[in-house]
Structure formats: C-alpha cells, structure tokens
Amino acid sequence: MSEISEKVLALTVQVLGPASRRFLERQTRFHLDGLEFDDLEKEHIPELSKWVGISARLIVDDKQAAMLAEMIKKV
C-alpha cells in the first residue's frame, strides 16, 4: 500500500469506521478509472476528494462528508 493510501485510509477510518477501505476501493475503482486503492498517488487526491465528498453524503451527514473530503484534499 502506498504512503498516500495509508494516510487517506487513516483519515477516512476516523469518520466512516472499519469499512473505510471497502468504501475507498469502491471510489477509486468506479471514479478513478479502475485504480486500485493501494496504488493511490498524490495526483489522484483532488479527484478522490471530490468523489468522497459526494459519496460520503449517502453515509454520513453533509457536514461530515465535506469535512472528510477537505481532510483528504490536504493529504
């Protein structure tokens, strides 16, 4: 797992809990052209952040989703 992947996972777990990896894998596969989450690089962060902000709204409230997206954006 790349260093960026680890950082993003650590942040996401704080909000979405133990199934965060599954959530992030889904985001990268569906929205980052089939990219494996473990291969995440710095250049993928803006796009991932955008989709996390959108998808997380289905799971947590808008405020938390926006906060998580912002945290990922700063990685």
Add this chain to the structure above:
Amino acid sequence: MVPWYHSIITKLTVAFIILILVIAGLSVFYTFGATKTALKETTRDELVALASVVATQIDGDVLASLQPGDEDTPGFIKIRDQLYVMQSSNSEILYLYTMRKTDEGFVFVVDGEYGIADDAAGIGELYETPTDEMETGFTAPVAEKEYMTDQWGTVISGYAPVKNADGVVTGIVGVDMSAERVIERQDFIGSIIYLIMLIGIGITAVIIGIISKTMIRDIRALNDSAEKISTGDTNVLVTVVRNDEIGELASSFSRMVSSLKIMMMDEEP
C-alpha cells in the same frame, strides 16, 4: 420508553439533590452552631461592657450605706433614677439593679424599677438562685455562661463590681438581657442561613435539570438511531456532537453505522 423512575435524569437529579442536602445540612448544622456560640459570646461581651460602664456611675459609698427601709432616701432615689435612665435608654437591657453579699446570701440593694414596676425588689430582698458568676462579679466584670430562669423570666446577665471612694467593693451591678432578644437574633441568622440554602438548592436543581436534559436528549437520539438500525433501517444519521463521553460514544456509534451502511451497499445487487 424507559419509565421515569428508571430514567437517568431522575437518578441524576435525585443523587445531586441528596448530595446537596447532605452538604447543605452539614454546613447549616456547623454554621448555625458556630453562629449561635459567637452570638452568645458577643452578647456576653456586651453585658460585661454595659455592667462595667454602669458600675462606674454608681456611688459605692452611698450604695453601702443603704439599709432596708431606705427606699425613700435621696441616696436610694438617686441611684434608682440613674439605673432607670440607663435601663430606659438601652432597649437591650431588661433589668438593671445592684446587689451585695450578706450572711444570708446575695440581696438586692437598688432595683432600677423600684417604685415603677410592681415586681421590683426592695432593699435586702434575698436573691434565691445565686450563681458562681455573681460571686465572681464582686472581683471583676463577668457574664453568665448560660441563660437563667428565675421569677422575672429567662435572661442572660452580666455583673461588675461597684467600688467606694477607697476602691473597696461594696456591691455589684447586675444587667439582665432578655433571652428572647438573643434567641430572636439567632432565629434571624438561622432564617438567613436556611434561605441561602434553599436558594442554593433551587439554583443547583435548575442547573442539574438543564445538564441532565441535554444529556438525556442526546442519549435518546443515540438510542433512537440504534433502535432504527436494529429494525433494519440504516437510513440513520447520528447528529450528536459533544466533547464528553457521550460525544465519544456518538462518534463510535456513527463510525459503526457508516461501516454497516458501506457493507450493506456492497451487498446490494
């Protein structure tokens, strides 16, 4: 829905009220006791000071010369008037009188109310219930330690020696203060202490009520979310935000719910 008698708000409120009552009760018990003692000591000091002042105004030689039947003599009338004027000018004083020691015991010499009040004592009238402080009063100003009840009522008394021109003690001045006045003061202070305690309990109960209400509101919100999930409804948002243990519980619960939703999404066809 939890019955009110099992509710955390009820338990918290009852626990805090019991705690406040115990602390306030102990405080009142100690404060009131200490105040009563201090008040009595202040009264005794006042009596000693009053008796000492009055004693310096009385002619000890004239006092020594007065014998039974001298109630109409100018010497008696002068001392009686002095005592009566001082007694009348101080609302704290109930009785003001002079006494001396004889072979029979302590006898009255000049009663400040002689000829004015029906129950005033004449010269040589024996005082039936002498005390150790009365005896001490012949050497130095002193006040009774406790209230005394005699035929004139319940009083606390102070005494001071009356000296003649040669400095020889020829009698004592007695100052009586009504116990009712002292008790009135004690009751007033007691009422103030109780009032402060009641206000304190009231304010604390309101604060506890507010804190308990917000706590119970958030616990209920978490409970409602848990109940929905337990019935298969995962469309739940945990909105409880606190900085305490309930907040931590809410965050953990929120993560658990989020993960559950993610896993359920994955299983959807």
